[in-house]
Structure formats: C-alpha cells, structure tokens
Amino acid sequence: MTEWLKTEIELYKKNHQRSLALWKKAQEQFPAGVSHNIRDFHMTPFGLSPPFIVQGKESQLFDVDGNSYIDYWVTHGSAILGHAHPAIMRAISDQLSFGIHFGMVNEHTLNLAEMIIDATPCVEKLRFCTTGTEATMYASRLARAYTKKKKIVKVRGGWHGGNDTLFYFVKEVQKGVESAGLKSLEDSQILSFDYNDIEGFKKVLNENKNDIAAVILEPVLGAGGAIPPKEGFLEEIQEETQKRGIILIFDEIITGFRLSYHSAQGFFNVIPDMVTMGKIVGGGTPIGVIGGTDEIMEQANLQKGGEVWIGGGTFSGNPLSMVAGRATLETLRSNKDEFYRKLNENGKMIRQRIQSLLDEYNSPAVVTGVGSMICIHWFDKPLAKISSSSEIKLNLAKEKVNQFQLLMFNRGLLIRSGFGYLCIKHTSKDIEKTLNALEDGIKIISHGT
Numbered sequence: 001m002t003e004w005l006k007t008e009i010e011l012y013k014k015n016h017q018r019s020l021a022l023w024k025k026a027q028e029q030f031p032a033g034v035s036h037n038i039r040d041f042h043m044t045p046f047g048l049s050p051p052f053i054v055q056g057k058e059s060q061l062f063d064v065d066g067n068s069y070i071d072y073w074v075t076h077g078s079a080i081l082g083h084a085h086p087a088i089m090r091a092i093s094d095q096l097s098f099g100i101h102f103g104m105v106n107e108h109t110l111n112l113a114e115m116i117i118d119a120t121p122c123v124e125k126l127r128f129c130t131t132g133t134e135a136t137m138y139a140s141r142l143a144r145a146y147t148k149k150k151k152i153v154k155v156r157g158g159w160h161g162g163n164d165t166l167f168y169f170v171k172e173v174q175k176g177v178e179s180a181g182l183k184s185l186e187d188s189q190i191l192s193f194d195y196n197d198i199e200g201f202k203k204v205l206n207e208n209k210n211d212i213a214a215v216i217l218e219p220v221l222g223a224g225g226a227i228p229p230k231e232g233f234l235e236e237i238q239e240e241t242q243k244r245g246i247i248l249i250f251d252e253i254i255t256g257f258r259l260s261y262h263s264a265q266g267f268f269n270v271i272p273d274m275v276t277m278g279k280i281v282g283g284g285t286p287i288g289v290i291g292g293t294d295e296i297m298e299q300a301n302l303q304k305g306g307e308v309w310i311g312g313g314t315f316s317g318n319p320l321s322m323v324a325g326r327a328t329l330e331t332l333r334s335n336k337d338e339f340y341r342k343l344n345e346n347g348k349m350i351r352q353r354i355q356s357l358l359d360e361y362n363s364p365a366v367v368t369g370v371g372s373m374i375c376i377h378w379f380d381k382p383l384a385k386i387s388s389s390s391e392i393k394l395n396l397a398k399e400k401v402n403q404f405q406l407l408m409f410n411r412g413l414l415i416r417s418g419f420g421y422l423c424i425k426h427t428s429k430d431i432e433k434t435l436n437a438l439e440d441g442i443k444i445i446s447h448g449t
C-alpha cells in the first residue's frame, strides 16, 4: 500500500471513530452492514465505514463524528432543493398535525397528480406507488398487457430498481444475470443493447420482430454512468418503436424534474408513451409514479373492464409524500427559469473544469454527464470518450474509484462513485471548495502524490 493511502486511511479513522463503532454493530444486524447495497460508499475495501449521517441542511450533511460534507449524493439524486428546504419541511409538518396516513383516497394525491400531468408531456393519467422499483415493474406489466407481447428491451447498465422483472444486465452487463434467485436470462424475456448503439438496438428489434412489448430506458443513463444520449439517439429509438408498435417507456426516476421542469422528455423534446418517476417528485419522501397515455393507463381500470392489476402498496399516495412532492414542484415551478439555468450551467462549468484537470494531470479518467448530473470514471488506461455502460464496466479501475471516494470524504465532499448531482443550494463557495478538493484528488490518483 502506498504511503499516501496509508495516511488517508489513518486520517479517516481518526475523524470517524463513532461511525466506525456503529459500523461494527451494523455488521451484526444487516448483511454487509447495510439495507441498500451501495451504501457502504466504497469504504469496505479499506476496512472503514461510511459516515453515519445525523443531519442535512441545504447543501451540507453532518455525521455522528461532527464532520460536515458538501453533499453531491443529495439523497440518491432526490434532494434537488437541498436538504430540509423550508417549503417541504413546512408542508410535512402542517400535514403531520392531521395524522400520518389513512389508507384512504385523499385530496393531496389529486394536487400532486395535477402538477405532474401539467408538467410532463407524455402523462395523461398516472398512478402513485411507493418506490421507483415498483413503478418500473408496473410500467413493464402495463406494456406487456397492452401489446400482448412478452419481451422487454433494456439498456445494458440501466438501473430500474431491484424488481424481478428488470434486474438483468445491470452490473453484469455482458452476462446479464445479476443475482441468484431470479429467473434465468432465457426465462426473463429481457433483451439488451448498449446505450447509444442504435445499430445494436435495431438488431435486437429485427431478431425479435413480433415479440417485443416495450423498450425501457433512461433518457440519460444515470447509475450506469451519467451518460448523455448521442445526437439523434433518442429520436431514432422513438421512431423505431413507433414504427413497430412497441411501447417506449422513459425511466425518468433520476431525470424527472432534474434536467428541466418538463423532465428529460421536455429537455430533449422526445416524448415517450409511458414514464416512470420517483425521487424528486416525492420531495425526499418515498414515492413512485407510473404515467402514460390515457389508453395505456386505463388498462388498470378494473372497474371498466381493465385487466391489469397495478398499484397496491399500503403507503401509495400517502399524504406526507404528496404534500412534500407538491411543495417541491411548486418551488421548482415558480423559479424554473432561474433554477434550471443555474443547475445546468453549474453542471457544465464543473464538468469543463474537471476535464481540464484530467487533461492537466494526464489522468486515466473521463468525465461524463448532462445538466446537473456529473460522473468521473477512472480507468487503468486512458480512454478517449465513453458512450455506453459496457465501455465503463469493461475498463473501470475499481481501486481508483474507491481511493478517489476516500480522498473526497477526507476533503469534506460527499460524492458517490465518481461524483453525483447538484442541488439548488450549492453555493459558489461550495463549488470553489469542491474544485480544490477535486484537483487534489485527481492529482493524487493520477500521480500518487
């Protein structure tokens, strides 16, 4: 182990004593110490613990050891208004005085639905659920029922949650099967192609001509590497699906209300048949949304002869998520020009600055992203550009990713796997500190000093 790494590990240990003690207990209670596999934040390989967080305020998180971080993970991308935004806190606390959840229809669902329908071009009707994982599962079911076909095409590296329907080709981008306990790949009826590879996409469609119900993809590949679509890619996907009567589902659980108030479909002006949302629309509380044309969604109207059972979920449409989501969307809507300009301009500026640092230090890394989504990918050898998750997965230098994560924690930045998302509360002071920390980290990973 290099000297600098030893020093960084010791520094982290010194500053995270209480987190380390809690982590030890967590190992006894949860497999791998976590209830979400990615929450070890790359610290396990160093025998360290992720920081245990006690509070979030605006752009900052605070841990049990008294450390503070400029947060670019922003609750898996949800907290676009920053942490504890007064409008959301007020909405939740006002609603709490009436109780929590009654398992009954309530007017708050109508209010949030109206805002989503008004803002999102493809949505005529929707259903709420409690997670994005449910939303993509239900969207797939609706598409299969509507087309009376079985196969679903997805992008290699596309993360649509952990449901049994779509949990294929996520990290195991070539082999496809992610977990024991799932159906085999053949039985899954899931097909895949590489993001931005339109020829590969057409090949899959041609080889499965009459069998494909839906294509599901994130308009910008999110967890698969913050990869933007090449010019014309989304348009061609749309054209091919329309031509062949295949349902196009945009999974906008990350990009929904992140790239613009009209989500990625408005940003790129490519309108799918269906959309799934989550994260931002719940204002930091659990939520999932399945939306689409009236005709597709009405299949779920069991009162009128519809035959698709979707929904369910004790906590779907719960008042707290509804009012938190509404407060978020209202705040975004009233400031949409200013907020989205700021988010997207800051994102572009940070990516450009990172790129010049990578050039300056001759780093084996590539920065990707669009709008306020940013990711640095570390490789063993320099790669010019990245356009799919497969390219990343095949070349990723995992050790460097872990080391970069540690360096950033020690410099007061909370990133994950190469960076993350901006929120409207990131100040110019935050960004200046961030760029200094990034320069330090990039230099050390690239040159070992």
Ligand SMILES: Cc1ncc(COP(=O)(O)O)c(C=O)c1O
Pocket: 076, 130, 131, 132, 133, 134, 136, 159, 160, 161, 162, 218, 222, 223, 251, 252, 253, 254, 278, 279, 287
């Ligand atoms: C694009 C995408 N789809 C689906 C999901 C699953 O959402 P949830 O974690 O709310 O189940 C996620 C979560 O990160 C996501 O990024």
